[in-house]
Amino acid sequence: MKRQQSGMMRMERNWGLLFALPAILGLLIFTIGPITASFIFSLTDWTIGGQMSFIGLENYQTILTKDTTFSQSMFVTTYYALGSVPLGLTAAFIIALLLNQKVKGLSIFRTIYYLPTIVPSIANTMLWLWMFNPDFGLLNSLLESVGLPGSKWIYDESTAIPSLIMMSTWGIGNTVIIFLAGLQSVPTHLYEAAEVDGGNLWHKFFHITIPSMTPTIFFNLVMSLIGTFQAFNQAYVMTNGGPNNATLFYVFYLWRTAFTETKIGYASALAWILFFVIMVLTVLIFSTSKKWVHYEGGERS
Secondary structure, three states, X not given: OHHHHHHHHXXXXXXXXXXXXXXXXXXXXXXXXXXXXXXXXXXXXXXOOOOOOEOOOHHHHHHHHOOHHHHHHHHHHHHHHHHHHHHHHHHHHHHHHXXXXXXXXXXXXXXXHHHHHHOOHHHHHHHHHHHOOOOOOHHHHHHHHOOOOOXXXXXXXXXXXXXXXXXXXXXXXXXXXXXXXXXXXXXXXXXXXXXXXXXXXXXXXXXXXXXXXXXXXXXXXXXXXXXXXXXXXXXXXXXXXXXXOOOOOHHHHHHHHHHOOOOHHHHHHHHHHHHHHHHHHHHHHHHHHHHHOEOOOOOEO
């Protein structure tokens, strides 16, 4: 009997491994393999078509102490993140609040706000490239129609990043949907209890809605921060990092180092530094979450 059970268990294990094998191979070949290879490359001076030599931490030392383009790209990316993350989260939260109301044609409004998300990123970027055009773009035409002076938008160093921050609110559809799902999960009996106690709209918003939404805000904050530090299309399609490196995003600088200058070893080191920056920022956010993220039942993260 024991031998029969052992044979059945062995057969189930083998079938389980067989069905899981494609996923395991995919993880090893397309995720763990490239990660391991990039770390090894970051310790070399490998350029495409050239000899590979092991140089230890020299790439990291050069990046952190001598590479002024690295500091410029990190400044640009941080500037963009500090502007686009708060603006995007605030705009998405306000839109989600509006879409959570019971008004006529609500499904149409929800579709309209989500549509930019399903449009390919490159198509969105080309659309904004036309809107930002200082000669015949939509934005300057609107400004001129109300008697305001036009702007050079992404074609001027001082307005390039603010323009891209404004553009980032175009693609907040996913964040809106997540906020909307969070709003609809807030227990209605809490609002009813507040009404019984004489609470008005503001009391319900600040003492029920905001605390109940902190887990959703926390999730969107982390995801938005990671997304902004990986900004690439704007610089690749619209500005090529200009004018005068004013929009030289970190990932664009990494891509240019790897595939234009063919310095794969140096680019791999840049990638690992970006990984550590994002990891540190994420850990910091998680550490502060204990003070402001509230879960149902009074539990905190």
